[in-house]
Amino acid sequence: xxRRTADALKFSRSERDAVYRAIFERRDVRRNFLPxxxxxxxxxxxxxxAHHAGSVGFMQPWDFVVIRxxxxxxxxxxxxxxxxxxxxxxxxxxxxDLYRRxxxxxxxxxxxxxxxxxxxxxxxxxxxxRSTVRATDLYSTCCAVQNLxxxxxxxxIGVGWVSILDHHALKRVVGVPKSVTILAYLCLGYVSKFETxxxxxxxxxxxxxxxxxxxxxxxxxSHAYEEERDEHENHEGVHQNGRRGKDKTRRRPTGVExxxxxxxxxxxx
Amino acid sequence: xxRRTADALKFSRSERDAVYRAIFERRDVRRNFLPxxxxxxxxxxxxxxAHHAGSVGFMQPWDFVVIRxxxxxxxxxxxxxxxxxxxxxxxxxxxxDLYRRxxxxxxxxxxxxxxxxxxxxxxxxxxxxRSTVRATDLYSTCCAVQNLxxxxxxxxIGVGWVSILDHHALKRVVGVPKSVTILAYLCLGYVSKFETxxxxxxxxxxxxxxxxxxxxxxxxxSHAYEEERDEHENHEGVHQNGRRGKDKTRRRPTGVExxxxxxxxxxxx
Numbered sequence: 001x002x003r004r005t006a007d008a009l010k011f012s013r014s015e016r017d018a019v020y021r022a023i024f025e026r027r028d029v030r031r032n033f034l035p036x037x038x039x040x041x042x043x044x045x046x047x048x049x050a051h052h053a054g055s056v057g058f059m060q061p062w063d064f065v066v067i068r069x070x071x072x073x074x075x076x077x078x079x080x081x082x083x084x085x086x087x088x089x090x091x092x093x094x095x096x097d098l099y100r101r102x103x104x105x106x107x108x109x110x111x112x113x114x115x116x117x118x119x120x121x122x123x124x125x126x127x128x129x130r131s132t133v134r135a136t137d138l139y140s141t142c143c144a145v146q147n148l149x150x151x152x153x154x155x156x157i158g159v160g161w162v163s164i165l166d167h168h169a170l171k172r173v174v175g176v177p178k179s180v181t182i183l184a185y186l187c188l189g190y191v192s193k194f195e196t197x198x199x200x201x202x203x204x205x206x207x208x209x210x211x212x213x214x215x216x217x218x219x220x221x222s223h224a225y226e227e228e229r230d231e232h233e234n235h236e237g238v239h240q241n242g243r244r245g246k247d248k249t250r251r252r253p254t255g256v257e258x259x260x261x262x263x264x265x266x267x268x269x
Numbered sequence: 270x271x272r273r274t275a276d277a278l279k280f281s282r283s284e285r286d287a288v289y290r291a292i293f294e295r296r297d298v299r300r301n302f303l304p305x306x307x308x309x310x311x312x313x314x315x316x317x318x319a320h321h322a323g324s325v326g327f328m329q330p331w332d333f334v335v336i337r338x339x340x341x342x343x344x345x346x347x348x349x350x351x352x353x354x355x356x357x358x359x360x361x362x363x364x365x366d367l368y369r370r371x372x373x374x375x376x377x378x379x380x381x382x383x384x385x386x387x388x389x390x391x392x393x394x395x396x397x398x399r400s401t402v403r404a405t406d407l408y409s410t411c412c413a414v415q416n417l418x419x420x421x422x423x424x425x426i427g428v429g430w431v432s433i434l435d436h437h438a439l440k441r442v443v444g445v446p447k448s449v450t451i452l453a454y455l456c457l458g459y460v461s462k463f464e465t466x467x468x469x470x471x472x473x474x475x476x477x478x479x480x481x482x483x484x485x486x487x488x489x490x491s492h493a494y495e496e497e498r499d500e501h502e503n504h505e506g507v508h509q510n511g512r513r514g515k516d517k518t519r520r521r522p523t524g525v526e527x528x529x530x531x532x533x534x535x536x537x538x
Binding site for chain 2: 165
C-alpha cells in the first residue's frame with residue numbers, strides 16, 4: 001500500500017473518536033430547542049449528508065420536505081395530539097401516569113420540521129438488489145435519516161423523530177403523493193443541551209439492554225458470554241419472540257429464542 | 270449557558286469534519302477485502318455503536334449474529350448465487366451485460382459476515398411510539414446498521430450490504446427464528462482501499478441525483494431552486510410516482526409529482 005493510499009484510507013485516532021462521539025452523543029430530541037434559525041448552508045450540509053447514504057441499486061429513493069411554516073407545524077401538531085391521545089389509552093396505572101408525563105415531540109418548538117419520504121417506484125420496476133427484499137428502499141431511506149441525525153449532532157443540532165402520527169393524514173398536510181411513503185417526520189433545531197442518555201431510559205420507561213445479550217456467534221443463540229441474566233423486568237422478553245421454525249436452533253435447549261438458560265459465565269472463544 | 274455545557278455540546282471544527290468524512294467516504298464494499306482479522310475489541314466497538322442507535326420506544330429490537338465460519342459463509346454464498354441468477358434474468362442486452370459484470374457481494378472474502386435482525390415483538394404488544402407506524406422497529410434497526418457502517422469506515426473497515434438473498438432460506442442457514450425478521454446481511458473486513466464513489470455510479474449503472482431536486486420547501490413540489498432538468502435517463506422518473514391523492518399539490522401544474530416543469534433557475538427564498 002502506498003503512503004498516499006494509506007492516508008486516504010485511515011482515520012486518525014481523533015477523527016475516529018469524533019465519529020464515535022457523534023454516535024454515542026446523538027439523542028432523540030424533543031426539548032431544549034432554541035429559536036435560533038438553521039442557515040441554508042448548514043441545512044444543505046445535513047441534507048447532503050442524508051443524500052450520501054447508500055441505497056439499494058443506487059436508487060436514492062428519498063425526498064426531503066423542509067417545513068418552516070407555522071401553520072403546517074400547527075396542523076401536524078394537531079395530528080400528533082390526536083394520535084397520542086389514542087396511543088395513551090394503551091397505558092394504565094403507573095405506566096399510564098408516566099406515559100402522560102413524557103414529552104414525545106417538539107413539532108412547534110423546533111425551527112425546522114423535516115418530512116423524509118421514500119418513492120417506492122423511483123428507478124423503475126427492476127431496481128438492482130431489490131428482487132428478494134422489496135423493503136430495501138425503505139431501509140436505505142432510514143440510513144439517510146441516520147446520516148442526517150449524526151451530522152446534526154456534530155453541528156449542535158438536535159433531531160427528534162416523531163412517529164406518533166397518522167401518515168395518511170400527514171400526507172394530506174404536507175402534500176405528499178399517495179404513491180410515496182412517508183418514512184420519518186423529524187424536528188430539527190439547535191439545542192441548549194443534549195441529554196446524556198435517551199429520554200425513555202432517564203424517565204425509567206425502559207433500560208438499555210446489555211449489548212452482549214444481543215450478540216450471537218456463527219448461529220443464532222450462541223453467545224460468547226453467558227452472563228448472569230438480569231432479572232430486571234425491562235430485560236425480560238429480550239429473546240422471547242415465540243415459536244422457532246424448524247431450523248437448527250431447535251436442537252438447542254430451551255426457551256428464550258434458542259439461548260441457553262445457563263447462568264454460568266462462559267467464554268466460548 | 271455555562272462554559273462546561275457549551276463544551277459538552279459543541280463539536281470542534283475538526284470533529285465535525287471527521288463526522289462528515291465518515292459519511293461521505295462510507296462505501297458499500299464488495300471488493301478489496303484483506304484477510305486481516307477484526308479483533309474482538311474493534312468488533313465490540315462496532316456493535317456497541319450499532320446498539321446506540323435510537324429505537325422506537327427504546328425497544329432496541331436488534332440482534333447481531335457474527336459469522337466467521339467458512340461453511341456458513343459458503344452456504345450463504347450459494348443462496349446469493351441462486352437469488353442473483355434469478356435477478357440477472359431481469360436485465361437483457363447491454364444492461365444485462367453490465368449487470369453480470371458487477372460484483373455484488375463479498376461474502377466469502379470478508380473475514381466477518383454479520384446478520385442483523387429485528388425482533389418485532391421485543392418490548393411487548395404496546396411499544397411506545399409504534400401505534401401508528403408498526404414498521405418503526407425495522408426503521409430503528411436500519412439506523413443501527415448505519416451507525417455500524419460509519420463506525421466501520423472510521424476504523425478502516427469496509428462494509429457491504431448484501432440484499433440479493435432469500436431471507437427465508439437465510440434464516441434456516443443462520444438459525445434465526447421464524448418470528449424474527451432479518452434486516453441486513455453485511456460483509457465486514459479491513460480493505461486495501463475505499464472507492465471514491467459508489468460502485469454502481471462508477472460502473473455507469475446510475476448517476477447520483479442532484480440533491481436540490483430532492484428538496485421541497487414547506488410542501489411537496491415546492492423547490493427552492495428550479496434548476497435545468499438533467500435529461501440523462503438515470504434522472505428521468507425521479508418524481509414520476511404516479512397519481513396524487515386529493516391533496517393540495519393538486520393545485521399545482523403538472524406532471525412530475527407536483528414539480529413545476531419550469532426550466533428557469535429560480536430562487537424562491
